Amino acid sequence: MLDRIDRKIIEVLQQNSRASFVEIGKQIPLSASSARERIQKLEDLEIIKAYSLKVDHAKMGFGLEVFIMIKLFSGKLKSFMGAIDSFPEVKRASRITGSHNIHMKVVLKDQLHLQQFIDKLINYGEPTTHLILSELK
Amino acid sequence: MLDRIDRKIIEVLQQNSRASFVEIGKQIPLSASSARERIQKLEDLEIIKAYSLKVDHAKMGFGLEVFIMIKLFSGKLKSFMGAIDSFPEVKRASRITGSHNIHMKVVLKDQLHLQQFIDKLINYGEPTTHLILSELK
DNA sequence: ACTGAAAGCGACCAGAT
DNA sequence: ATCTGGTCGCTTTCAGT
Numbered sequence: 001m002l003d004r005i006d007r008k009i010i011e012v013l014q015q016n017s018r019a020s021f022v023e024i025g026k027q028i029p030l031s032a033s034s035a036r037e038r039i040q041k042l043e044d045l046e047i048i049k050a051y052s053l054k055v056d057h058a059k060m061g062f063g064l065e066v067f068i069m070i071k072l073f074s075g076k077l078k079s080f081m082g083a084i085d086s087f088p089e090v091k092r093a094s095r096i097t098g099s100h101n102i103h104m105k106v107v108l109k110d111q112l113h114l115q116q117f118i119d120k121l122i123n124y125g126e127p128t129t130h131l132i133l134s135e136l137k
Numbered sequence: 138m139l140d141r142i143d144r145k146i147i148e149v150l151q152q153n154s155r156a157s158f159v160e161i162g163k164q165i166p167l168s169a170s171s172a173r174e175r176i177q178k179l180e181d182l183e184i185i186k187a188y189s190l191k192v193d194h195a196k197m198g199f200g201l202e203v204f205i206m207i208k209l210f211s212g213k214l215k216s217f218m219g220a221i222d223s224f225p226e227v228k229r230a231s232r233i234t235g236s237h238n239i240h241m242k243v244v245l246k247d248q249l250h251l252q253q254f255i256d257k258l259i260n261y262g263e264p265t266t267h268l269i270l271s272e273l274k
Numbered sequence: 275a276c277t278g279a280a281a282g283c284g285a286c287c288a289g290a291t
Numbered sequence: 292a293t294c295t296g297g298t299c300g301c302t303t304t305c306a307g308t
Contacts, residue, residue, distance in 0.1 A: 002196075002198070007197075010190065016187070016188050017155060046196070047192060048191075050152075052190065053154045053188060054188075055147060059183070060139060060147075067233060084274055090274055094270070094272050095271045097267050097268040098265075098267045100267075102273070103269075130233040131233060132233055133231070135229070135230070137221055137228075137229055
């Protein structure tokens with residue numbers, strides 16, 4: 001249901017999602033129209049969920065990147081899930097197992113910004129913050 | 138150094154990094170060639186670091202997604218940083234502050250695969266695993 | 275499922291404001 | 292810094308295998 005060629009296509013797109021069908025085809029190898037057809041199918045099956053972008057947050061003025069885990073107060077899950085979309089600082093969030101219910105990647109300008117953000121979170125639960133020092137992968 | 142138009146371009150590309158320059162230009166609004174020129178600059182400055190892809194790992198046969206944090210044994214940092222590229226299961230890894238030194242997002246086929254992966258990690262430190270239940274954002 | 279051809283559209287490079 | 296016009300290459304569709 002997902003063969004070597006599909007996996008290769010996904011690999012190429014992971015490295016450069018703006019690659020043309022011609023370029024992708026060359027690396028398989030496959031004609032541009034066949035590459036296009038397979039990618040169309042991967043999109044339709046929602047195996048490819050989105051074409052996105054990696055940006056340098058620090059260069060955009062957000063020098064502080066952190067992981068925050070929250071132990072939500074009981075009954076706060078629903079309201080927190082609603083609020084999360086209104087926090088532009090939150091780049092990703094997941095429900096997880098363990099003593100903390102939520103894991104987030106958060107991007108902030110500076111310590112003051114972090115403090116203000118944590119002040120909002122403590123309405124929902126007990127946050128634990130880990131600064132990201134560097135990306136290894 | 139990075140105006141409203143640049144931010145808007147990045148926003149558009151974050152939603153669909155395969156958008157054509159014409160499409161991007163329409164949403165600013167800006168001519169295609171000006172959009173192209175600005176994007177070129179964002180790439181040159183490495184504010185745009187990569188064009189990437191979001192895939193549904195579960196549909197690719199990797200039904201288990203976890204966060205693993207490791208408290209490395211002393212002196213193991215360098216060898217771990219070297220080994221990390223050889224683990225295809227690791228999608229992202231960061232050095233972080235706190236009692237654990239490393240945070241990773243890891244994608245695995247099943248429990249057995251997780252067990253085998255953890256067995257590799259215990260050469261480097263003490264791992265703590267959190268299953269990802271769902272993605273909120 | 276893949277290819278190849280043809281038409282239309284976008285990318286890319288000039289040159290001008 | 293942005294735009295317009297022109298060329299070339301890519302995308303897209305479709306008929307054929």
